Amino acid sequence: MMAMGAAGRYPGATPLLHLQGIVKQFPGCRANDDVDLSIAPHEIHALLGENGAGKSTLVKIIYGVMKPDAGSIAWQGKPALIGSPAQARALGIGMVFQHFSLFEALTVTENVALGLTDKADRVGLADRIADISRRYGLPLDPARSVHDLSVGERQRIEIVRCLLQKPKLLIMDEPTSVLTPQEVFHLFATLRRLADEGCSILYISHKLEEIRALCRRATIMRLGKVVAECIPAEKSARELAELMISARLQPQSFAHSIDNQGTPRLVLDRLTIRSNQQFGTDLKDISLSIAAGEILGIAGIAGNGQSELMDALSGEIPAGRPETITLDGMPIGHDGPRDRRRRGCCFLPEERNGHGAVTSMTLAENGFLSGHVRGALQRLGLIDRRRTGEFARAIIKAFDVRTTGPEAEARSLSGGNLQKFLIGREMLQQPTLLMLNQPTWGVDAGAAAAIYEAIVALARNGAAVLIISQDLDEILMLCDRIAVIASGRVSVPIPVRDATIEQIGLQMGGTAMPDHNVKLPETRYAVSA
Amino acid sequence: MQFRLEPRGERAIFWVYASPALAIVLTIVTTMALFALMGAPPVKGIYTFLIAPLLGSAGISALALRATPLIMIGIGLALCYRANVWNIGADGQFTLGAIVGGGLALHFPNAPFFVLYPAVLLGGILGGMGWAAIVAVLKTRFNANEILTSLMLTYIAALLLVWLVTDPWRDPRGFGFPQSAMFSPNATTPIIIPGTTIDLGSLLAILLALALWQILGRSVLGFQLRVAGAAPRAARYAGFSNNRLIWIALMISGGLSGLAGIIEVTGPIGQLTTSVTPGYGFTAVIVAFLGRLQPIGVIFAGLLLALSYLGGDAAQIDLHLPNAVTGIFQGILLFYLLACDILILYRFKRLAPSPRPVATEALT
Secondary structure (H helix, E strand, O other), X not given: OHHHHHHHOOOOOOOOEEEEEEXXXXXXXXXXXEEEEEEOOOXXXXXXXXXXXXXXXXXXXXXXXXXXXXXXXXXXXXXOOOOOHHHHHHHOEEEEOOOOOOOOOOEHHHHHHHOOOOHHHHOOHHHHHHHHHHHOOOOOOOOOEHHHOOHHHHHHHHHHHHHOOOOOEEEEEOHHHHOOHHHHHHHHHHXXXXXXXXXXXXXXEOOHHXXXXXXXXXXXXXXXXXXXXXXXXXXXXXXXXXXXXXXXXXOOOOOOOOOOOOOEEEEEEEEEEOOOOOOOOOEEEXXXXXXXXXXXXXXXXXXXXXXXHHHHHHOOOOOOOHHHEEEOOEEOOOOOHHHHHHOOEEEEOOOOEOOOEOOOOEHHHHHHHXXXXXXXXXXXXXXXXXXXXXXXXXXXXXXXXXXOOOOXXXXXXXXXXXXXXXXXXXXXXXXXXXXXXOOOOOOOXXXXXXXXXXXXXXXXXXXXXXXXXXXXXXXXXXXXXXEEEEOOEEOOOEEHXXXXXXXXXXXXXXXXXXXXXXXXXXXXXXXXX | OEEEEEEOOOOOHHHHHHHHHHHHHHHHHHHHHHHHHOOOOHHHHHHHHHHHHHXXXXXXXXXXXXXXXXXXXXXXXXXXXXXXOOOOOHHHHHHHXXXXXHHHHHHOOOXXXXXXXXXXXXXXXXXXXXXXXXXXXXXXXXXXXXHHHHHHHHHHXXXXXXXXXXXXXXXXXXXXXXXXXXXXXXXXXXXXOOOOOOEHHHHHHHHHHHHHHHHHHHXXXXXXXXXXXXOHHHHHXXXXXXXXXXXXXXXXXXXXXXXXXXXXXXXXXXXXXXXXXXXXXXXXXXXXXXXXXXXHHHHHHHHHHHHXXXXXXXXXXXXXXXXXXXXXXXXXXXXXXXXHOHHHHEEEEEEOOOOOOOOOOOOO
16 A cells, blocks of 8 residues: 555656567577566566566566667666666666575675675674664564575565665565565565655566555566556456466366365374485474375475475485385385385476486486386386387377477476476376475466366376475465475364465464564455555 | 677587587697697698508507507496496506406416406406495495595506516516516407407407497486486486496496406406506596597597507607607597587677667657
8 A cells, every 4th residue: 555655646757667679589489579668666566477478588687687689778767778787786776586695604794795896885784784674674683694594584685685785676586485474464564665765666476466465567478578567456366367378267176175084095104304405404203194085285485394305205215114104004114216106106306407307318218217117118127218208298298398309308498398297297107196396386377277187187086196385375276185394394284174374374484483473464465455 | 809608508419529529620739739849840740640550450450459448448437427426447447357367367377268268358357346346335335435436446456466466476487577477378369350460359349339338328227327427316216226326337337447457468468567558547538528428439539549549659759759749639638628518508609899789769
C-alpha cells in the first residue's frame, strides 16, 4: 500500500530507467526481441516470465554485464551507456543475485569489505552495516561468520551490500525462493520502505501471488518479447500465468486424497548421518514412512539437510545399521544405489550437472547411467547400444525434451530441458518408490505441469513418491502429506489439508531463527489493492 | 586489438582433432627457431630431426622399436587418465616388469620357449601390476595422492634394478660390467617380419590398442571408468564403486607398462642393464594426451614421439646438437598441446578497440 501511495505522488515524472527496443541475439536464440521497459521513481516493478523468457538477459543488460545488439537505455531521462557493472553501480543501480557470492569462512563485515573497491570506504564499515540493517529492518550482526547464518540472513548481507552504495534502483533476482513465509513478509516490508524513500525496485520472479502483493506494475515477457504490461493487483494469478505461458493453463487439482494408510513401503527409523561435506548438515533422528500410492512432501529452506537426506535415501551415504532404512520390510540401509534400484527405487538428486547427469556425455549415455540396472541395457558386460538408444528416445518423446536426439551432449541442453530428461529417465523405469529432490528446479511452468501429472499418475498406479522441495506451493498442490526439514531434523508428517502456512513456516524456520514468532497477516501476503 | 576467451558451451569436435595438429605445427616452428639459435640451419635441422630418420627400412624398424613401448604404456595411461587416476609412475612399473620377467628368464634359461616365454611375459605383467598395486593401496586406504606415490616409486624401481645388476644378478662372465647375462633364445621376443627388427611386441601393441578402444567405448567397465573420470559424484549416484575403479585403472595401466618393460628387455636389449628405459613412462604421458586419451590416437602419437627419439640421435650425430633436443621437443609439444586444447571448450572473441556506443536516441 505504501508503494502504491508513494508512486502515486509522482504521476508524470520522468522514468528513472527507460529501455527501448532492446535486442540481444545469441546463436540460435533471440533472447531479447525489441524489449521496452520503463521504471518510475518510487516504483516496485515486476519482471515476470518463465525460465528462458529473457528476463536474465534483460537484467544483465541493465546491470552492464552484457551489451545489447540494438536499442537505447535512458537513465533519469538522459541516454546512458552501461558498459560494466561498475558503471551501473556508479549510476546508482544495485543488484541482489539469486546465487550469493559470499565466503563462508569470513564474517559479514569482511564479506562486504571484499566488494568495496575504495579503501576509504572500509573505515567504520561495521557501524554502517549495523546502521543500515537497523534502519531497514534487516537484522544482521556484522561480526558473525557467514557459515553460521541462515539463507535469509545471507540474503540480507547482499541487500545491505547494495544499500551501502545508496542505489536509486535495486534489482532483485528471484529473492524469495530461499526464504520462509515469515522472512518473505519481512523482506516485503523492507522493499516497500525502500521504495517509499526513493529507491525503485525491479523485482524478478515467477511467483504470481508475491507479485500481486508487492508490485505496482508488471512487465511480462515470453520468448524474448514483452507480451503485456499491467497492474498485477488488478489481475488474478491465473490471468497472469496465462499471459506468462503460451498455452492456457489446465485447472490443476491433483489433491487425490487417499486415506489408505496401507502397509508402508519405505520406513526410516531414527536415521542419523554425519554430512560428508564441510559446512554440511548432519541428519538427526529422522523417522518417517511412506505408503504405496502416497506422495509425501518434505518442505524446507535450502541447506537444511535436503541433499544429505537424498544421499542417504539413494544409498550414496550408507546408513549406520541396515534396519535404519527398510523397503517393503527388507532392510536396505547398507545397500548401494544399484541394489536399491534393483529393488524398485528410483531417485534424482537436486544437482543436475555432475551428479544426476554427466554433462560431457550424450543423452543416451546419461540414460544408461541410472537406467541400466532396471532397463536391462547391458549384455555380457557390453552396453546394448540399440536398447540404450531406444530408452533415450522414449524419454525424449514422452517428456517432450527439446534436443537433436539421443546423441546430443547433455551440456547442450538448457537446464529445464535436461531436468525433463532426467525426471523422465527415473519415471520410465517403473519405480515402486520414486524419490526426487527439487523436481522442478529451473523448469518452466508448462514442463513443471507435465512432471506433476507424471508423478501423480505414477502414484495412482501404486508407487510411493517422496518429494523434497523448497517450493511450498508445489508440495501443497501435489502431496498427500507434508513434513518439514530444518537443521537436519524432519517434523512429523501431517496431511496437507490440515496444514497451515503459519505452522509450516514456523517449522521451516526451526529453532535457529530469531524472528519466528512474527504475527502473520490473515492472507498469505497482503495484497495492496 | 584485444581478445577474450569465451566459453563455447559445448565441445568443438573440430578442435578435438585440430588442436594436436596445430600443436605439432607450432612445435616444429619453435624447434626450428631453437635450431637457429643453437647455430644449426633450421630447415636442414628439422629435416634431420623428423624426416631423415624415417628413410629406408632400417628407419621403419627403428621407429617400430621405439614406438612399441610408448604405445603400450600410452594406452594404459589413457584409460587411467580418463578415469581421473593420475598414474605418473609408468616408468617404475615398466622397470618392475623388466625385473620380474627378466628374473624368470635368467633363472630358467633352459625351459622350452612355449613355457618360458609366456611365463616371462606374465611375470612382466604381474611385476608392473604389483608396483601399481602399492599406489592403489595407498590411494584407496589412505587417500594418498597417486601422482606423488607413483612418481616416487619410479626412483625406488630404478635403484632396485641398479642394485640387482651390480650385485646378485650380475653376469659372472661380464668383465665386471653392471649387467645381467644375455637372456636365452627361449626367452627372446620373436621377430615377426624377417629382415627387420619388428617383433611380436609391435603386433601386441596394436592389438591391445584395438582391444582397449573397444573396452573404453563399448563395455560397461569402460563406461564406469569414463563416468568416474568425468563426474565422480555421478559415478557415486550410479552406484559405481570408486575404489574398485581406481584398482582396475591402476592394474590395467600397471600391467601394460610391465608388459612393455619385459618386451623391451627380451627384445631390443636382450638382458638387464642399469637402465632399461630412456624415460618411456614419462614420454608416454605426452603420448596419451597427444592421442586425445583415445587408444587409436595413442598409436599415432606414439609413432610421432618415437620419431623424436630417433631425431635426437640423428641431430646429435649429423648436427652436433645435444641429445637433450629430444626432451625439449617433447616438452614444447606438451606445452602447445595443453594450450591449444583450450580451443575445444573456448573460442577467441575479438574485443572492439574502444567500447562501441549503443545506438541511442533522445527520449521525449
